[in-house]
Amino acid sequence: MTAPDTSITPGITVVTGVAGFLGSAVARALAAQGRTVRGVVRGSSPRANLADFPGELVEADLRDEDAVAKAMQGAGALFHVAADYRLWARDPEEIVRNNLTMTQAVMGAALKAGVGRVVYTSSVATLLPLDGAVSDENHPATPEQATGAYKRSKVVAERLVEEMVAKQGLPAVIVNPSTPIGPRDVRPTPTGRVVVEAANGKMPAYVDTGMNLVHVDDVARGHLLAEAKGKIGRRYVLGGQDVTLGQMLADIAALAGRKPPKVKLPIAPLFPIAAVAELGGMLTGKEPFVTLDSLRMARHRMFYSSARAQVELGYHARPYLEALRDAVDWFRDAGMIR
Template identity: 30%
Template sequence: MRFQNVLVTGAGGLLGGYAVAELKDRCRVSGLDLLPAEGIPHLRGSIEDADTVARACEGQDAVVHIAARPNVWSGSGREIVQTNVVGTWNVLEAAERAGVKRVVVTSSDSVIGFTVFEGAMIPPDYLPVDAAHPRRPTDPYALSKKLCEDMARSFADRGKLEVVVLRPVYVLYPEFEAEVKARAADPTGYRGPAAGGRQPAGGGPMWHYVDPRDVAVAYRCALEAADPGFGPYFICGPTTLAPEPTVERLRARTGRETDLRDPALYRVEPHAPLYDLSAAAERLGFRAAHDLRRVLYG
């Protein structure tokens, strides 16, 4: 590990727990969260409290920033923007002041604008979608993540802090698999939650997903890479969970043909995601290890 002391914000949450488990044998991990976290030094508090964040960043070499309102169901639009944007500002400002060397910021594929039904759905201009593709968020969560990306870029451009931005897709925790299976069993009639879950199966119209173990590895790769660059990097499973091939499904959802900049990608793997995963592979050395189509289709 390139960094000895690493702070994980959101360490008490679902994704934070996976990140801590991945990192704790490689460096000294501490946590910051409103929720408790077991087995590591941990500060209970909110990322919206600048003083608490400043204390958490003292003596750290790197920060993995996960704490957030994690989706459109986690609060009102105002609450989501408040927590995610102010919280990320507090983390970046405190990290810079404390002499932290690198911050890994968690964004989302929702910034592209073709993910969450609660906003207007804007189809991609081309496939696969890469870091240069326009961001057109239309729901509060996606907008908050775009603002966080812009903030991260601003801090990186100041030259005092390395910032790496990751864009995980829908994180498919074991707790959510029942909803995903229910949707797969009735693709056209599913109206979740239908299998006892807290929220409907996610992943947008293309049913993207990523295993939480893979996201945790992506955080580690972003810390270990000698020259990771800013990104943003899409963190996604190697396939979608949708029954139809990706290009066919996108055509049916949008009513139009989409420019294919890498047609071979979708010939080799018809269920490849909308997103370009090559940048994360080349710059971070990250490739998702878990193909969860097997959960549904064997």
């Protein structure tokens, strides 16, 4: 491990995934610092978050090594935020292939371009949840321990980055966001879908699970802190507040002017429903709202500590209710909440 470097890397700062929820927040945070930002985006990405993009935009398929190499020209720093963030796909292994191939291409291009600093956006999905306790960076999961294709994809990609740091000198710091919520969730993300459905009164019941929720702009700021102060090869959880799903739904109901759901469902009987929903998804191509993997994940309370980032980076997050309020307000303004 090297000592923290508090200087700002000169040159162009490349950010991948800038059409997405977190990538757009990271790019805006960098531009607010006065940085010269180059955003990399797929040609098929939605353009809602790019209308007022604060920098240069380059189209590239991040699985294409030549296209990525061109996007990396003149880069002094790289924030690799892009990911195939789906909890379900007709071919689950496609998620694994996409995230691993993108990471290989982007990190390889960064090495060849001599990028001085890399911040790699991983996820708490790479860390084991500890039922009855709070997990942290000291509990990494193996691919075999990861639930579902998305989590497995993030584990193998994070291990690749760690290997490139150790064997090839990749100057990368790893950040592990928990579950971001807030404005500009245009897709929306799986958690954003829960916020929208609950605010529209379409979630009359819930299961006993929990997660760590954090404002997307706090996570973006954590990325900049990791670049400036993080230790090469070290991972940092960027989280917020541990919340049960029941509490989250009650708070959404209060913000939306609805009654909170009262029915708590056992998880086991929901598996046949999820199996039928996935069959429908195979026929239509649309991601089902309830999947087998999401139920397997729901068996664990995914609570995490950001203590390392707080001590080493100076990171902190605002109260989760502020993030939830910003999310509900944005979805309402976007016409997703009636």
